[in-house]
Amino acid sequence: MINIERTIEHPLEEALDIEPGTTIVPVTNAEIIQASPSPLYDEKDTEIDTQLQQIYELATVEFNNTLSDAQFIENPKYRVILQEQAVGYLNTALNAAKEKKDFKVQKDKLSLAKEKVDSARTVNNNLIVADRNDILKALLAQDRELKE
Numbered sequence: 105m106i107n108i109e110r111t112i113e114h115p116l117e118e119a120l121d122i123e124p125g126t127t128i129v130p131v132t133n134a135e136i137i138q139a140s141p142s143p144l145y146d147e148k149d150t151e152i153d154t155q156l157q158q159i160y161e162l163a164t165v166e167f168n169n170t171l172s173d174a175q176f177i178e179n180p181k182y183r184v185i186l187q188e189q190a191v192g193y194l195n196t197a198l199n200a201a202k203e204k205k206d207f208k209v210q211k212d213k214l215s216l217a218k219e220k221v222d223s224a225r226t227v228n229n230n231l232i233v234a235d236r237n238d239i240l241k242a243l244l245a246q247d248r249e250l251k252e
Contacts, residue, residue, distance in 0.1 A: 109130055113125045115178070153204065153207070156201075156204045157200075163193045166190075167193035170186055171187070173186060
């Protein structure tokens with residue numbers, strides 16, 4: 105997590121005769137985690153992965169901001185409303201993380217299936233397509249060659 109500070113307008117500034125907008129509040133931002141690029145990913149996979157990562161980061165940052173804003177609300181009713189919004193942001197981040205996981209699992213399944221198909225391609229040179237008479241003629245010809 106990256107800790108930064110931001111200034112807000114706190115309700116006590118007016119009561120204490122302090123200049124508005126000078127209260128400094130610590131804000132925790134989500135650390136940006138870069139996923140290592142996979143050689144199996146194409147441009148569309150990378151785009152989807154990037155979008156899900158952006159959603160996750162934005163939801164995490166908004167969760168932290170909303171939770172820190174809720175600390176300064178005196179009315180419990182409104183504080184609970186802000187905390188519910190923070191939980192909604194956290195659920196959004198969780199859903200984005202789940203989507204990334206499901207996306208990766210599906211991609212891995214497809215790559216394993218492709219590897220199985222590629223490894224299953226063997227050449228069988230013992231296959232003969234013929235009727236009974238052709239086979240008998242071939243066997244007789246082989247038998248004559250062996251005798252000669």
